[in-house]
Amino acid sequence: xxxxxxxxxxxxxxxxxxxxxxxxxxxxxxxxxxxxxxxxxxxxxxxxxxxxxxxxxxxxxxxxxxxxxxxxxxxxxxxxxxxxxxxxxxxxxxxxxxxxxxxxxxxxxxxxxxxxxxxxxxxxxxxxxxxxxxxxxxxxxxxxxxxxxxxxxxxxxxxxxxxxxxxxxxxxxxxxxxxxxxxxxxxxxxxxxxxxxxxxxxxxxxxxxxxxxxxxxxxxxxxxxxxxxxxxxxxxxxxxxxxxxxxxxxxxxxxxxxxxxxxxxxxxxxxxxxxxxxxxxxxxxxxxxxxxxxxxxxxxxxxxxxxxxxxxxxxxxxxxxxxxxxxxxxxxxxxxxxxxxxxxxxxxxxxxxxxxxxxxxxxxxxxxxxxxxxxxxxxxxxxxxxxxxxxxxxxxxxxxxxxxxxxxxxxxxxxxxxxxxxxxxxxxxxxxxxxxxxxxxxxxxxxxxxxxxxxxxxxxxxxxxxxxxxxxxxxxxxxxxxxxxxxxxxxxxxxxxxxxxxxxxxxxxxxxxxxxxxxxxxxxxxxxxxxxxxxxxxxxxxxxxxxxxxxxxxxxxxxxxxxxxxxxxxxxxxxxxxxxxxxx
Numbered sequence: 001x002x003x004x005x006x007x008x009x010x011x012x013x014x015x016x017x018x019x020x021x022x023x024x025x026x027x028x029x030x031x032x033x034x035x036x037x038x039x040x041x042x043x044x045x046x047x048x049x050x051x052x053x054x055x056x057x058x059x060x061x062x063x064x065x066x067x068x069x070x071x072x073x074x075x076x077x078x079x080x081x082x083x084x085x086x087x088x089x090x091x092x093x094x095x096x097x098x099x100x101x102x103x104x105x106x107x108x109x110x111x112x113x114x115x116x117x118x119x120x121x122x123x124x125x126x127x128x129x130x131x132x133x134x135x136x137x138x139x140x141x142x143x144x145x146x147x148x149x150x151x152x153x154x155x156x157x158x159x160x161x162x163x164x165x166x167x168x169x170x171x172x173x174x175x176x177x178x179x180x181x182x183x184x185x186x187x188x189x190x191x192x193x194x195x196x197x198x199x200x201x202x203x204x205x206x207x208x209x210x211x212x213x214x215x216x217x218x219x220x221x222x223x224x225x226x227x228x229x230x231x232x233x234x235x236x237x238x239x240x241x242x243x244x245x246x247x248x249x250x251x252x253x254x255x256x257x258x259x260x261x262x263x264x265x266x267x268x269x270x271x272x273x274x275x276x277x278x279x280x281x282x283x284x285x286x287x288x289x290x291x292x293x294x295x296x297x298x299x300x301x302x303x304x305x306x307x308x309x310x311x312x313x314x315x316x317x318x319x320x321x322x323x324x325x326x327x328x329x330x331x332x333x334x335x336x337x338x339x340x341x342x343x344x345x346x347x348x349x350x351x352x353x354x355x356x357x358x359x360x361x362x363x364x365x366x367x368x369x370x371x372x373x374x375x376x377x378x379x380x381x382x383x384x385x386x387x388x389x390x391x392x393x394x395x396x397x398x399x400x401x402x403x404x405x406x407x408x409x410x411x412x413x414x415x416x417x418x419x420x421x422x423x424x425x426x427x428x429x430x431x432x433x434x435x436x437x438x439x440x441x442x443x444x445x446x447x448x449x450x451x452x453x454x455x456x457x458x459x460x461x462x463x464x465x466x467x468x469x470x471x472x473x474x475x476x477x478x479x480x481x482x483x484x485x486x487x488x489x490x491x492x493x494x495x496x497x498x499x500x501x502x503x504x505x506x507x508x509x510x511x512x513x514x515x516x517x518x519x520x521x522x523x524x525x526x527x528x529x530x531x532x533x534x535x536x537x538x539x540x541x542x543x544x545x546x547x548x549x550x551x552x553x554x555x556x557x558x559x560x561x562x563x564x565x566x567x568x569x570x571x572x573x574x575x576x577x578x579x580x581x582x583x584x
Contacts, residue, residue, distance in 0.1 A: 069209050069210070069211045069236060070209030070210050070211075070235065070236025070237035070238060071086050071171060071209050071236075071237045071238065072086060072171075072173070072188070072192075072207050072208055072209055072237075072238050073206065073207040073208075073209075073237065073238030073239045073240045073241060073461075074086065074240045074241070075185060075199060075200075075207075075240070075241045075243065076240065076241070076242045076243065077242070077243055077245050077246060077247040077250070078242060078243060078244050078245060078246050078280075078282075078459050079246050079247055079248070080242075081176075081177070081247040082176050082177075083175065083176070083177055083180065083181060083185060083243070084173055084174075084175055084185055084200075084292075085173070085174055085175075085176065086171050086172070086173060086174070087151065087171070087172065087174050088151055088169050088170065088171055088172075089118070089147075089148045089149060089150060089151075089169075089170055089172055090148075090149040090150075090151075090154050090167045090168060090169055090170070091144065091146070091147045091148075091149070091167070091168040091170065092109075092113075092144070092145040092146045092147075092149055092157070092165065092166075092167055093142040093143065093144055093145065093165070093166040093167075093168065094129075094133065094142065094143050094145055094164055094165055094166075095142050095164045095165075095166060096132075096133045096134075096135075096136035096137045096139070096141050096142065096143060096164075097137060097138075097164075098163055098164035099133060099163070099164040102126070102129055102130040102133040102134075103126040103127075103129070103130050105129075105162060105164070106123070106126040106129045106130070106145075107126060108160060108162060109145060109146075109157065109162075110126075112153055112156050112157055113145070113146045113149070113153070115153070116146075116149060116150050116152075116153040118148050118149075118150055119146050119147070119148050119149045119150065119153060120146060120147045120148045121145070121146045122144045122145060122146060122147065123143070123144075123145060129143065129145070142166065149167075154167055170192075171192070172192070173187070173188045173292075173293070174293065175291075175292060175293050177247075178291065178293075179289055179290065179291040179292065180247075180250060180251070180254065181243075181245055181250055181284065181285075182198075182289045182290055182291065182292050183197075183198060183284070183286045183289060183304075183305040183306070183307070184198050184199060184243065184245065184284055184305065184406065184457060185198045185199055185200060185292055186198025186199055186200035186201045186202070186292065186303075186406070186407065186408075187200055187292035187293075187295045187303075188200055190296070194208075195207060195208075195407075196303070196407070197303045197304060197305070197406070197407050197408050198305065198406050198407060198408065199241060199243070199405060199406055199457070199458070200292075200407075201406070201407030201408070202404070202405045202406040202407040202408075202409075203239075203241060203405055203458070203461075204407075206238065206239045206241065206461060207238045207239060207241065208238050209236050209237050209238045210236045210237075210238070210465070211236065212236055235464040235465045236465070237464045237465075239461045239462060239463050239464070240461065240462040240464070241458055241461055242458070242459045242460045242461070242462070243457055243458060243459060244280040244281050244282060244456060244457050244458065244459045244472075245281065245282060245283060245284065245457065246282050246283065248580070249273055249282050249283035249577075249580070250283045250284075250285065252283070252573065252576055252577075253271040253272075253273060253283040253284075253285035253573070254271075254285040254287075256271060256285075256569055256572060256573050257269050257270070257271045257285045257286075257287050257569075258287060259569075260551070260553060260565070260566075260568075260569040261287050261553070263558065264534075264553055264556040264557065264558045264559070264565045265556060265557030265558055266553035266554055266555060266556045266557070266565070267554050267555040268286075268287065268288065268306065268553075268554040268555070269286070269287045269551075269552060269553045269554065270284075270285065270286050270287075270306065270307050270436050270550065270551075270552045271283065271284075271285045271549065271550070271551050271552075271569070271573065272284050272285075272307060272436060272437065272440050272549065272550045273547055273548070273549045273577070274440055274444060274455065274547070274548045274549075275546075275547065275548075276443075276444040276447035276448045276453070276539055276545050276547075276548040277447075277448050277453070277474075277545070278453060278474040279441075279444070279453030279454050279455045279456055279474055279475070280456065280457075280459070280474075281437075281455055281456065281457045282547070284305075284307060284457070286305065286306055286307055288302060289302065290302045290303065303408075304408045305406060305408050306436075307435065307436040307437050308402060308404060308406060308408055308409055308410065308435055308436075308437050309408050309409075309410050309435065310435060310436075311412055311433035311434060311435055312433060312434075312435075312436075312519065312521075312533050312554075313429060313430050313431065313432065313433055313519045313520075313521075313522065313533070314429045314432075314434065314439055314517050314519055314533075314535065315428070315429040315430065315517040315518050315519025315520075315532075315533065315535070315562075316355070316372045316428060316429055316515060316516060316517040316518060316519075316562075317429065317439060317443075317515050317516070317517030317535055317536075317537050318426075318428065318429025318432070318439075318517070319369060319372065319377050319427075319428055319429060319515065320369075320443055320446065320489065320493060320515050320537075321392070321393065321396050321442055321443075322377050322380050322381065322389075322427045322428070323365060323368075323369055323377075323380065323489060323492060324392070324396075324446055324480075324481055324485065324486075324489045325380070325384055325388070325389060325392035325393075325481075326365070326380040326383065326384060327481070327485045327488050327489055327492075328392070328450075328480075328481035328482060328485040329384060329388060329392070331380070331383035331384055332365050332380055332383060333365070333488075334364065334365055334366040334488060334491070334492055335364050335365070335366070336364065336365045337362045337363065337364055338360075338361075338362065338363050338364075338365070338368060338373070338375065338376045338379045339362075339379065340375065340378070340379050340382070341359060341360060341361060341362070341363050341368070341373060341375045341376050341379060342359055342361035343359050343375075344357075344359075344375070345375045345378050345424070347378065347420050347421055347424040348419070348420045348421050349421070350421045350424070350425075352374055352375060352378055352424055352425070353374065353375075354371075354372075354373055354374050354375060355372060355374065355518065359375065360373065363376055365380070365492070366492045366495050366496075369492050369493070369495070369496045369500075369515070370495055370496045370499045370500045371500070371501075372428075372496075372500065372501065372515075372516065374427075374428040377427035377428040378424045378427050378428070380427060381423050381424065381426075381427040386418050386423050389423060389426075389427075390418060392480075392481075393414075393426075393432075394414065395452075395478055395480045396442040396445065396452065396480055397438055397441050397442050397452060397477070398412070398414055398432070398434055398438065398442075399411070399412060399413060399414025400438075402435070402437055402438065402441070402454075402455055403454060404437070404455060404456065404457055405456065405457055405458045406457065410435070412433060412434060412435065412438070415431075415432060429517065429519060430519065430520070430527075436550060436552060437455055439537065439550065440455065440537070440548065440550050441453070441454075441455050442480075443537050443539075443548065443550075444539075444548055445480045445481070445486070446481070446486050446489050446490060446493070447486075447490065447513070447539040447545040447548050448486070448545070449483040449486050449487070450479055450480055450481040450482050450483050450485060450486035451476045451478075451479055451480070452476070452477045452478050452479075452480045453474055453475065453476060453477065454474075454475040454476075454477050456472050456474075456475075458472055459471070459472055460472060487543075490513045490539075490542045490543070491513075491542065493513035493514060493515060493538070493542065494511055494512065494513045494542040496513075496514065496515050497512040497513060497514040497515075497538060498512075500515070500516065500563075501516060501561075501563040502514075502516050502536065502562070502563040502567035504571070505536075505567055505568075505570065505571040505574070511540065511541040511542050511543065512538050512539075512540045512541075512542065512574065513538055513539055513540070513542035513545075514536060514537060514538020514539070514567075514570070515536070515537060515538065516534075516535070516536050516561075516562040516563050516566070516567055517533075517534070517535040517536070517537070517562055517566075518532050518533075518534050518535075518560060518561050518562045518563075519532060519533045519535075520532055521533060521554075521555070530560065531555050531560075532555070532556070532560040532561075533552065533553070533554050533555075534552070534553045534556050534559075534560065534561060534562035534564075534565045534566045535550060535551065535552040535553070535562055535566050536550070536551050536562055536566040536567040536569075536570040537549070537550045537551075538570065538574075540574060540577075540578070540583055541583060546577075546581040546582075546583050547577050547581055549570060549573060549574065549577070551566045551567075551569045551570040551573070552566060553565050553566050553569075
């Protein structure tokens with residue numbers, strides 16, 4: 001149709017409905033051009049001006065990295081009882097913009113929160129909750145309802161299907177056995193960043209979970225699309241640690257220690273049980289102790305393991321080492337008679353007396369150990385000489401660290417001054433200091449044919465990523481004395497247990513090798529007359545030891561003497577150990 005004909009046709013129709021009108025055609029063409037220009041402008045803006053920005057967003061959709069961390073490793077006893085594990089607790093929020101009736105929500109949640117013994121409610125009334133929710137209504141804010149909510153309570157709240165609630169999970173340590181073996185375990189800081197003291201501190205790197213990154217597909221608003229789990233195939237959890245401690249022995253030791261502390265009025269105490277043939281620590285009980293789950297509530301002085309860190313003058317238990325040095329160097333035999341034991345010994349400007357001021361001329365070395373004769377020990381060091389005596393003590397581990405797996409391990413200094421008086425007093429355990437575990441390690445060498453073993457408290461570690469167990473192997477530190485010398489000293493210790501001041505602990509069916517120790521406590525350069533450290537160390541049976549045990553009480557009030565305190569508890573514990581270890 002020609003243009004003239006279209007004009008004639010349009011004149012016969014209402015212009016509003018005539019689509020063939022040239023004027024309308026021009027208008028449509030104008031609109032089309034305008035639309036094209038707008039589209040081109042938008043295209044130019046998006047592709048040229050904002051192109052790099054949206055390209056970056058597009059790349060982020062495929063390059064967003066998400067950090068992942070594994071759980072902290074668990075701690076078990078040697079017999080597979082869980083000492084330290086992990087569980088999730090939750091913080092509960094309410095989103096103000098999504099809750100229409102705050103008071104009703106509050107009353108729905110309140111009974112469940114209050115029924116949770118570990119939960120910590122943060123709001124005291126529905127009115128206060130509603131007020132805070134109203135204040136944050138237009139700001140997309142949140143209000144905290146409670147903290148430390150248990151998994152069980154969370155599940156109950158989830159079942160109510162309430163809108164506007166948000167849970168934030170937190171992984172924390174829990175202790176199925178409460179404070180058992182607390183000094184061995186240590187604790188994890190409240191922020192979960194690192195372990196402190198004990199195994200938690202000493203093996204922090206092994207316990208802590210590993211971190212990794214995985215590619216996370218997200219949209220331009222960082223909303224996840226799907227997770228690429230290719231980098232998450234490996235297990236990121238920390239290693240599980242299995243201690244050498246046995247749960248049954250630890251419970252027995254802690255119960256006996258608590259009873260002894262109360263019975264004798266002691267200020268502190270320890271019971272340590274080891275396998276002298278391997279160096280395994282089977283039980284380590286200390287008192288006073290603390291709860292690692294609530295460590296901030298306790299004095300920080302309680303955190304360190306006193307059996308490893310606290311040094312004390314052992315007193316007469318140290319005579320075992322002096323006798324062992326004399327026997328191994330062959331300057332004495334069990335029947336050697338003391339030529340200078342008829343009375344107090346004058347050494348330089350000091351006078352050495354026996355503990356009861358009773359003297360036995362020509363006393364044999366076996367009898368001297370039985371009667372805990374100080375002057376006989378000085379006689380042995382006379383025969384040994386200072387240098388040889390020092391060397392034996394070094395071989396027994398004095399001045400050497402324990403190298404335990406715990407964080408709180410110390411290296412005591414070996415004495416520098418060795419004058420005549422120092423040598424004399426150190427022969428019977430005064431004027432020289434060591435830790436309880438060092439004493440156990442040294443006497444363990446006598447129980448183990450003269451071989452001193454490294455004490456250890458980690459039996460094995462399990463790595464989940466490699467599915468491998470790493471076993472701790474017994475390690476001989478040094479052959480301190482010969483096997484024959486160790487056998488001779490063990491027999492002398494057996495006689496000391498049978499005929500010494502604590503002879504009531506001896507039974508003909510259970511051949512014990514042991515020695516009491518009552519040491520005065522040095523205070524301001526002088527020894528206290530009333531305050532002592534009472535201890536008993538021994539092993540059984542003496543010819544094939546199945547266990548070695550040290551019992552120690554500090555400042556017992558009922559009696560200062562080890563024969564009346566520590567030896568009693570040792571006997572009571574040993575009778576149970578004879579059954580457990582099938583000792584006949």
